[in-house]
Amino acid sequence: MFVEHAPVLRGFFARRxxxxxxxxxxxxxxxxxxxxxxxxxxxxxxxxxxxxxxxLNLAREQAARRRWSVxxxxxxxxxxxxxxxxxxxxxxxxxxxxxTHLQALLATLPAHTRAVLVMQYRDGMSYKQIxxxxxxxxxxxxxxxxxxLSVCRRALGHGARPW
Amino acid sequence: MVNEIRRHPSALTAAAARWHALQREGALDAAQxxxxxxxxxxxxxxxxxxxxxxxxxGALGDALRCMPIDLEALIAAPAPSEAGDNVVRLPxxxxxxxxxxxxxxxxxxxxxxxxxxxLLSLGIGAHLAWPQNLHYIAAHGAPRQVVLPDQTxxxxxxxxxxxxxxxxxxxxxxxxxxxxxxxxAADRRPFAVHAAGLQVTDIGTTFDVSLLREQARxxxxxxxxxxxxxxxxxxxxxxxxxxxxxxxxxxxQRVRIDREDPATMTAWWQGRIVFRDVPLREAADRFNRxxxxxxxxxxxxxxxxxxxxxRAGDLASLxxxxxxxxxxxxxxxAQGIYVRTRAxxxxxxxxx
Numbered sequence: 001m002f003v004e005h006a007p008v009l010r011g012f013f014a015r016r017x018x019x020x021x022x023x024x025x026x027x028x029x030x031x032x033x034x035x036x037x038x039x040x041x042x043x044x045x046x047x048x049x050x051x052x053x054x055x056l057n058l059a060r061e062q063a064a065r066r067r068w069s070v071x072x073x074x075x076x077x078x079x080x081x082x083x084x085x086x087x088x089x090x091x092x093x094x095x096x097x098x099x100t101h102l103q104a105l106l107a108t109l110p111a112h113t114r115a116v117l118v119m120q121y122r123d124g125m126s127y128k129q130i131x132x133x134x135x136x137x138x139x140x141x142x143x144x145x146x147x148x149l150s151v152c153r154r155a156l157g158h159g160a161r162p163w
Numbered sequence: 164m165v166n167e168i169r170r171h172p173s174a175l176t177a178a179a180a181r182w183h184a185l186q187r188e189g190a191l192d193a194a195q196x197x198x199x200x201x202x203x204x205x206x207x208x209x210x211x212x213x214x215x216x217x218x219x220x221g222a223l224g225d226a227l228r229c230m231p232i233d234l235e236a237l238i239a240a241p242a243p244s245e246a247g248d249n250v251v252r253l254p255x256x257x258x259x260x261x262x263x264x265x266x267x268x269x270x271x272x273x274x275x276x277x278x279x280x281x282l283l284s285l286g287i288g289a290h291l292a293w294p295q296n297l298h299y300i301a302a303h304g305a306p307r308q309v310v311l312p313d314q315t316x317x318x319x320x321x322x323x324x325x326x327x328x329x330x331x332x333x334x335x336x337x338x339x340x341x342x343x344x345x346x347x348a349a350d351r352r353p354f355a356v357h358a359a360g361l362q363v364t365d366i367g368t369t370f371d372v373s374l375l376r377e378q379a380r381x382x383x384x385x386x387x388x389x390x391x392x393x394x395x396x397x398x399x400x401x402x403x404x405x406x407x408x409x410x411x412x413x414x415x416q417r418v419r420i421d422r423e424d425p426a427t428m429t430a431w432w433q434g435r436i437v438f439r440d441v442p443l444r445e446a447a448d449r450f451n452r453x454x455x456x457x458x459x460x461x462x463x464x465x466x467x468x469x470x471x472x473x474r475a476g477d478l479a480s481l482x483x484x485x486x487x488x489x490x491x492x493x494x495x496x497a498q499g500i501y502v503r504t505r506a507x508x509x510x511x512x513x514x515x
Contacts, residue, residue, distance in 0.1 A: 026214065027393060030207040030360070037204060038414055043193065047200040048186050055214065095225070102226035111240030120187065120232055121220060122227040127188045134238060142188065146180040153176050153219045 021062060029055045099158065105155050109148055112136075116144035174298040174326055178202070179212040182474075183220060205339060206360050207394060265340035297327040301341070306431070314348040318432050321374075321452040341452070342373035344429060347386075351472065353397065359413055363388050368508050370403075371428050375410075375445055382408040384425035392416050430472070439474045443491075446471070454478060457499035464491055464503045 010126040032054050036044060044050045106114055112134065119125040119133065120141075134141070182199055185191060191199065203210050301307045301319040309317045311328060319325060323341025327334075334350065336343075338358040346369045347354045354365040358372050359379045368386030372379065381390055383403045390401040390409055400418050401409040409426070410419045423439065430437040431449070438446045444465030447458040453475040467490065473481055478500065485493050485502055494501045 023211075026207050026211040029214075030204075030210045033200075033351060034204055034414065043197060044200060045193075045196065046292060047196055051203065051210070051213070052217075055483070095222075098222055099226045099229060102222060103230055106223075106226065106230070111237045113231075113239035115240075117223060118227055118232055118237065118278055121224040122232075138188070142181075142184045145184045145187070146177060149180040149183065149219055149223075150176050150431060152223060153180070153216055154173070156219060156222070158217055 025055060025058055025062065028058050032058075101156065102152060105152055109151065113144045113148045116141055116147045120145060171256060173296055175208065175212050176216070179209070179216040182213060183216045206337070207356065208337065208357070295327070295329040297329075298325070299327070300324045304455065306434075306453070308432075311348075313352075314351050315350075315354065316346040316348075318344040318429075320344075323452075338372050338374060340374055342371065342431070344371040344432065345369065357394060360389045360394055361400070361411055362391065364391070364395075369429070376448070378410040378412050380408060380410050382423060382428040384428045390418075431475070433477045435472065436475045439470045440468050441470075443467045443469055447502070450475065450478075450481060459499045459501050461501075461503035467491070467504075471501070 026159075029051065033047075033051060036050070106117070109117070115134065116130055119130045120127075125133070127141045129136045130141045170446045178311050182202060185195070186199075187288060188288050203213060237491055242253060295312060297311070299307075299309055299317065299319055301321050301323050303322050306321045306323075307319050309319065311317055311327060315334070315384050317325065317327075317336075320342035323343055324339040325343055326337040326339060328337075329335075329352075332352060334352050336345070336356045338356075343356075345354070345356065345365070347365045356363040356365075356370075356444055359374055361379055361381075363370065363372055363381055366387040366389070368388055369384045370386070371382040371384070372390050373382075374462050380403070381388065381403065383405050385405050386412055387402070389399055390403065390411065391397050391399050392411075397416075400411055400416060402421060403420070406422055408421050408423045410421075411417070427437045427439065434453075436446065438449070442465060444460055446469060447460045447465070451457050456478055458481075467488070469488065473484060482493050482495075482500060485491050491502060492505050
């Protein structure tokens with residue numbers, strides 16, 4: 001799920017220009033979710049899927065409104081024509097930099113946490129499979145995931161919030 | 164108390180990561196999905212954090228695919244006895260270890276030193292110099308009072324939760340659920356409370372913020388506050404002075420301003436529940452924060468507006484009070500105290 005949506009989410013840690021757009025996206029997604037939640041008599045069965053559908057639609061609208069976009073929309077729809085190529089190059093450079101930063105971060109995590117992240121995010125194994133492989137409980141696997149993600153999020157997102 | 168103050172990682176990041184992990188595990192039941200939706204909708208901050216965590220997860224996939232990793236060696240590594248002390252270098256075969264991180268740290272050093280010098284010259288204590296993240300939870304039935312690092316007094320109602328962040332430039336509190344009052348200490352840094360996407364800025368004051376079912380309610384018992392939408396970037400929704408309350412609808416941000424006796428607003432600090440022309444549903448929520456035995460209110464009865472002043476823990480008086488209402492009747496069961504309108508046929512009729 002999250003891998004498919006990575007292009008939509010990429011704007012969050014971009015350094016220039018993107019922050020305001022990402023923030024608009026968050027606010028608008030929030031409002032639409034709130035409206036859908038209040039408006040629909042029934043429940044939204046899968047809020048996460050709903051959240052990303054809304055965000056994806058908004059990102060498309062945003063990209064259509066502007067000639068260029070910090071969100072690499074071509075990744076989503078292969079609409080590479082007509083988008084400012086310079087922006088994409090910059091984005092690719094940023095992605096590269098972030099990847100390098102993440103690799104350095106990963107090296108500082110305990111071996112088992114790293115192993116869990118590899119099996120989950122690179123190999124797409126289920127928690128149950130990972131738990132069996134490591135000989136621990138799925139609860140423990142989840143703890144590794146939460147810890148690993150939190151560390152990376154904090155390191156990457158440092159200063160991203162307008163406190 | 165020390166256990167409840169979680170400094171790192173921030174409570175919000177950890178919460179978002181836990182929801183993310185739960186979603187990846189799959190098989191959430193309807194109740195868990197509902198809880199997740201509610202958590203997302205607490206404020207745009209939650210939604211933003213969830214999207215950011217998802218983004219990090221995606222980026223991790225990218226990064227891991229580009230790395231030579233000996234998974235077997237990682238799995239074979241002894242399980243850590245203590246978190247964090249089992250640091251094993253990745254077997255990077257081709258590329259040299261990445262250096263940007265340390266280099267960046269070095270580049271920041273002169274800046275930090277300058278900032279520290281500036282702080283000292285301003286006479287600001289070191290405890291104020293760096294961001295402080297604090298998190299407080301008050302459990303069901305256990306309202307509490309906390310003195311924050313700047314001497315601001317936080318009254319936290321039962322079943323309530325706040326995150327506090329103090330930086331060099333500002334004091335920010337996020338009300339994540341429930342109700343909290345603030346007796347704000349004088350300080351050159353502005354004091355702001357964020358709740359359900361609203362920002363309440365203090366101008367030398369005692370005030371109260373409460374997340375109700377459909378509205379956020381802000382009451383001022385001393386001084387003045389300003390309320391803005393969109394986490395502080397939106398338009399000004401209310402400018403309140405002592406003795407005023409504002410109720411802001413979550414959905415359309417419609418604002419209703421009322422007058423209220425300042426003593427009434429802070430009555431809950433002393434364990435009293437005071438309500439004036441309030442739907443019974445909301446009054447019941449306030450009692451249910453405190454008491455083991457719950458009030459269960461039918462839809463029709465819940466809409467009835469009542470005025471009362473009762474001790475939070477005195478359910479006998481509350482029952483007597485409810486039974487006095489000409490249209491209400493109560494019944495005690497193992498689940499709690501049921502409150503409904505007198506003629507059951509009417510209950511249905513009310514709902515129409």
